[in-house]
Structure formats: C-alpha cells, structure tokens
Amino acid sequence: MDETTRAGFERLFTIARSDTGQSRRVAGFVLAWWNAIDLGGFDIADLFAVDNAIAHDMATVFAYVAGRPVAEYPEAYRTEIEDVIRQWRPDVGARATDAA
Numbered sequence: 001m002d003e004t005t006r007a008g009f010e011r012l013f014t015i016a017r018s019d020t021g022q023s024r025r026v027a028g029f030v031l032a033w034w035n036a037i038d039l040g041g042f043d044i045a046d047l048f049a050v051d052n053a054i055a056h057d058m059a060t061v062f063a064y065v066a067g068r069p070v071a072e073y074p075e076a077y078r079t080e081i082e083d084v085i086r087q088w089r090p091d092v093g094a095r096a097t098d099a100a
Helices: 003-016 021-039 044-049 052-066 075-088 090-099
Strands: none
Touching (some): 003 075, 021 044, 021 052, 075 090
C-alpha cells in the first residue's frame, strides 16, 4: 500500500473506532473491504453523510483497491479490523467465538 493510501486508511481507522454516525459509516466502509458478505456491504450514499475529508480518504482507498491487478486485503491491519468488528458487528464476533 502506498504512503498516501496508508495514511488515509489509518485516518479512517481512527474515525471507525469512535462512536458517531460518521464512525458507523467509516466502519462499514472498512469492513466491506475486509469481508462484505459477513460484515455488510458499503452503501455508496453514505458518502453524503461524512465530511469531505473522510469521503476523500475513502475515495483514495477505493482507488487503490480498484487499481490492484488481483484482490488485495489489508492483512497488516487484521488486529485493528478485529477491533472494529467487535465494536460495530458484535454479533459476527460472537458467532465466530461460538464456532471455535
């Protein structure tokens, strides 16, 4: 991941760990990249509900993902993503714990 994308993605994580309407939308964006089937997709209309700087970071990450020749996931951020899952999708985390 290039530095511009990494910086934007890390800013999105900071927001996703908060507890606001924008945080919920940012978390949805991050989790959709990680696993949209289990964690929910991202509603493009949510871009209208976040600040311009946040939307720009989302667009930067999206452009990066779209430019990859093969599927790429943010494996280096697994721990942070698992934190976001526990915060915003506790039912998914509980199902994973029950299955183990």
